[in-house]
Amino acid sequence: MTGPRWxxxxxxxxxxxxxxxxxxxxxxxRILLAGLQLFAEYGFHGTSIRxxxxxxxxxxxxLYAHYPAKEHVLAELVLLGHEELHRRLQxxxxxxxxxxxxxxxxxxxxxxxxxxxxPLLALVANxxxxxLSPERAAxxxxxxxxxxxxxxxVLRLGADRGEFRVADPVLAATAIGSMGMQxxxxxxxxxxxxxxxxxxxxxxxxLQLVGADPVQKG
Amino acid sequence: MTGPRWxxxxxxxxxxxxxxxxxxxxxxxRILLAGLQLFAEYGFHGTSIRxxxxxxxxxxxxLYAHYPAKEHVLAELVLLGHEELHRRLQxxxxxxxxxxxxxxxxxxxxxxxxxxxxPLLALVANxxxxxLSPERAAxxxxxxxxxxxxxxxVLRLGADRGEFRVADPVLAATAIGSMGMQxxxxxxxxxxxxxxxxxxxxxxxxLQLVGADPVQKG
DNA sequence: AGCTGCCAACCAATCGATTGATTGGTCAGT
DNA sequence: ACTGACCAATCAATCGATTGGTTGGCAGCT
Numbered sequence: 001m002t003g004p005r006w007x008x009x010x011x012x013x014x015x016x017x018x019x020x021x022x023x024x025x026x027x028x029x030r031i032l033l034a035g036l037q038l039f040a041e042y043g044f045h046g047t048s049i050r051x052x053x054x055x056x057x058x059x060x061x062x063l064y065a066h067y068p069a070k071e072h073v074l075a076e077l078v079l080l081g082h083e084e085l086h087r088r089l090q091x092x093x094x095x096x097x098x099x100x101x102x103x104x105x106x107x108x109x110x111x112x113x114x115x116x117x118x119p120l121l122a123l124v125a126n127x128x129x130x131x132l133s134p135e136r137a138a139x140x141x142x143x144x145x146x147x148x149x150x151x152x153x154v155l156r157l158g159a160d161r162g163e164f165r166v167a168d169p170v171l172a173a174t175a176i177g178s179m180g181m182q183x184x185x186x187x188x189x190x191x192x193x194x195x196x197x198x199x200x201x202x203x204x205x206x207l208q209l210v211g212a213d214p215v216q217k218g
Numbered sequence: 219m220t221g222p223r224w225x226x227x228x229x230x231x232x233x234x235x236x237x238x239x240x241x242x243x244x245x246x247x248r249i250l251l252a253g254l255q256l257f258a259e260y261g262f263h264g265t266s267i268r269x270x271x272x273x274x275x276x277x278x279x280x281l282y283a284h285y286p287a288k289e290h291v292l293a294e295l296v297l298l299g300h301e302e303l304h305r306r307l308q309x310x311x312x313x314x315x316x317x318x319x320x321x322x323x324x325x326x327x328x329x330x331x332x333x334x335x336x337p338l339l340a341l342v343a344n345x346x347x348x349x350l351s352p353e354r355a356a357x358x359x360x361x362x363x364x365x366x367x368x369x370x371x372v373l374r375l376g377a378d379r380g381e382f383r384v385a386d387p388v389l390a391a392t393a394i395g396s397m398g399m400q401x402x403x404x405x406x407x408x409x410x411x412x413x414x415x416x417x418x419x420x421x422x423x424x425l426q427l428v429g430a431d432p433v434q435k436g
Numbered sequence: 437a438g439c440t441g442c443c444a445a446c447c448a449a450t451c452g453a454t455t456g457a458t459t460g461g462t463c464a465g466t
Numbered sequence: 467a468c469t470g471a472c473c474a475a476t477c478a479a480t481c482g483a484t485t486g487g488t489t490g491g492c493a494g495c496t
Binding site for chain 3: 062
């Protein structure tokens with residue numbers, strides 16, 4: 001499509017930005033940011049290379065001087081999103097106080113924080129991954145599985161120690177992960193919550209869900 | 219695209235079906251079912267009318283004898299999905315034992331059940347709604363808001379009565395709704411859970427999340 | 437200063453293929 | 467003869483991608 005079909009309604013109020021230090025320099029970075037916005041709003045197949053080029057302010061041919069194909073722009077965004085989340089989860093585990101409860105709270109805060117800080121990136125990484133060919137989706141899927149295992153290990157540890165009262169850690173991990181994932185779909189500066197308020201609330205939800213005693217916030 | 223880009227990986231093991239009594243008779247119904255499968259796997263913009271016609275086994279021109287445009291096929295699916303969920307939520311509330319805890323459990327069981335019984339429909343209704351024009355998305359969005367209010371009222375009632383220990387019912391309703399919504403993305407016959415096991419587990423999760431005492435299953 | 441070589445960035449024009457949609461018409465069942 | 471279902475052929479428009487070529491700035495040398 002040449003122009004936007006209609007006014008953005010999916011994520012209009014959210015800033016178009018990537019995590020610090022990962023935006024490529026020059027035009028390549030601007031293409032990535034424009035792709036972030038358009039893919040989030042209209043989807044990968046709903047965005048043409050002319051839409052993308054127009055948003056960047058360049059000719060569509062110039063795109064191919066920076067990316068070999070439209071799909072590679074999406075692939076980079078999807079990978080960046082999964083890398084950012086996994087990095088934050090790992091760091092949260094490292095910095096967390098010992099014990100499954102504190103670790104679970106730290107993981108949930110990190111996940112919610114990542115999706116609240118960069119909702120566009122989280123949305124594209126999750127909702128548009130299916131548009132990638134299997135070989136280009138594989139790295140992100142591998143990262144996603146690793147992130148899932150981080151949460152699952154903490155839940156199993158808590159269950160084994162008797163600190164969590166949860167019958168099925170796999171289902172609990174899925175449910176908790178689902179809560180945080182959806183944050184990217186609704187959180188924004190127009191909401192009456194700060195990112196920390198949502199992160200703390202969701203961490204409490206997760207602890208309650210697994211039947212743990214509340215822990216102090218860090 | 220003329221043929222499938224790659225083997226289905228999003229929802230390959232899930233049956234392509236609609237709730238009883240809502241499938242139109244004849245070719246119109248077959249178009250709807252084919253759209254359900256293709257839109258779920260490849261997205262609305264990732265599915266051409268030729269893909270759709272080929273899956274039905276008819277010529278692409280014949281589609282226009284049944285639907286005025288490709289978008290109307292999606293619009294009907296999206297509306298069907300939201301109607302089915304809302305209908306089940308209402309019925310669950312009617313049939314539930316009195317009291318906020320039992321009502322919350324019933325709502326969650328109904329939501330999870332709907333998304334587990336018809337994951338393709340739930341996926342299309344939620345993930346492809348953004349591809350609809352505002353006027354055709356409006357009915358589904360209105361239904362979604364009504365469904366949200368059903369859950370919110372129960373949470374507020376439980377909080378007011380002191381049966382739920384939840385600081386922010388709005389955030390809690392969002393979190394609980396997010397859990398169930400995501401079920402459509404992973405549940406299938408290949409999972410080691412029945413739909414009732416997941417529904418019951420998620421109902422318990424929701425009750426734990428709001429700090430309620432467990433209730434007997436219905 | 438002036439010249440040369442270089443390179444990232446850029447674009448007009450265009451490719452063949454595919455898009456959503458339309459026409460005029462066929463065909464089986466009643 | 468009428469009707470609903472269907473299709474071959476085709477439309478203008480747009481798709482992702484490619485070509486050949488231009489631009490402006492900067493480093494190194496004279």
